[in-house]
Amino acid sequence: MASNQTRLLENSARSKPMRPAKQRDMSQLAVSAVAYIFIGAFSLLCFIPFWLIYIGSFTAESQIVQGFRMFPTEFSLDAYRFLLQGSQVYQSGFVSVFITVVGTSGAVLLTSMFAYAAAHPHVKYRYVLSFYIYFTMLFPPGLVGYYLLISNWLSLRDSLLALLLPLLFSAFNSFLMTSYFRTLPFELNEAATVDGAHELYIFFRIIWPISMPVIATITLFYALTYWNDWFNALMFIDDPHRHPLQMMLRRIISNSQNLNYLNTNVNIPVSATGVQLSTVVITIGPIIFLYPFLQKYFIKGLTIGAVKG
């Protein structure tokens, strides 16, 4: 009898917290199920168009005209052969790589130096500097002024500088960096100053190494902007020799009859669609391979920069 009672007591003592726990599990389970289904579906939706393009670009001409397929039917490299034997893809590829490498390096250097000064507690006018930038976001100069500046006042038409200069600074990236630098312990600075280090030395030798997450993030952002830019090319570049890849893509999309633009002198029967798809693969290739490696950094960089910045 006594042992039965203690067992009952034990049971009730054990089952009392058990019951809400079980309910909690059920609601947790339901939410989890929704999460897995929704996220799974949305990521598939994000992925399928890329899959279709990759498969399409390797599909034989006769098959591709019948529409896109999820799985490869008849393998063929004709579209790539056609594209890569022309000279335009190399010219445009060179332009894209050039502006991305040069532009991104310059932009990261300028932005980080500015952001450092705007975050430095010794700089009395740091908020003036920030507002000077902020005002351009409140009251943007507008398309007409921008167009006149590049094409008439600076005379950069058909020059690679028209692709490089306009993207050299972004207020948003600068704010991200400024708020990151503000989180750094200022004692670092003071200790180095006491040791007689020069401001530039402190910046490049002490601040840069510990700011890698934000620098990697900003580098990726600028690189993407340069790599994906077509607007400046559309406005200011008429000479096909200076078309970046995105502009080349636009050309063969908007004028699909005219594959002569690619300067190919071989005769392979290809359709515009096949060539467009292979161009897309070449255009997005570097990004797709690059960004999974940087993802860790930019999530961290964005977090520190943007949350309560």
Place this chain on the structure above:
Amino acid sequence: MGIWRELRKNRWLYAMSLPVVLYVFIFSYVPMTAHLLAFKQFIPAKGIWGSKWTGLDNLTFFFTGPDWLGVTMNTVYLNLLFIAAGTACSLCIALLLNEIRRAYFKKVTQSLVILPHFISIMVVNLMVLNFFNGQDGMINRLIDRIGFEPVNWFQTPAVWPYLLTIIFVWKGAGWGSIIYLATLTGFSEEYYESARIDGAKRWQQIRFITLPLLRPTIIVLTLLGLGRIFYGDFGLIYGIIGDNSLLFHSTDVIDTYTYRSLRSTNMNSYSNAAAVALFQSVMGLITILFFNWFVRRVDNDSKLF
């Protein structure tokens, strides 16, 4: 005195900021002077200062013309759709990604939902063309297969605000979720602990803890979006619609309109475009000041400045 002393004392720091200060002066402040063209008849050879003043003629021309109300309404309407759908989807993705426990699944899906953000609008343009094209686009084949009448998408203006919203969400919602996700992973576990002891179900925890804590972030991001409500997404809209005038009725926004005015062969094209650009900049400034004032009254912590 004070200023010079300060500049001298921190000359290296100011020197580091100098390139950007000059750059922004040339690339943002100098072009602002083009707003003056709205009040002039601009002849490029004579320059801004040499051209003749015409008072409010250009503005009158724009506001009495048939287009201004349409493009303004389109811009605002599309932006409202984008903001509402974008915020809702980004929030959903962030909340649900947060529920996923399997690290591998989470990593892969997160990479995938961010993926569309990284490609250029030209690539999106190509996808849209191939999916929605006349008879042989993918979507129409699908519609045909399940027994409905194919739609001629590129001649149907009414569907484009929604299609553009879907494309916008597809391209940006995953990326937009990063900030929400980053914010909510920072919330203290204690809130959830005590809620669990009180017997709160999982979705109740989301509703009564996570969402209220996310409120400031949601407000700030929505404000940033609302502040740009008079700016159309030129890349998205021009990239996809281009010069297809059949769709202007529902998709022409201030930015594409200005671009076309600028490109037109009309003698007064610069001044007309400048009038539109001025209208846009002024409206933009007013909106952002208004929303900031509004939020400061409602919830001072969430204000932008």
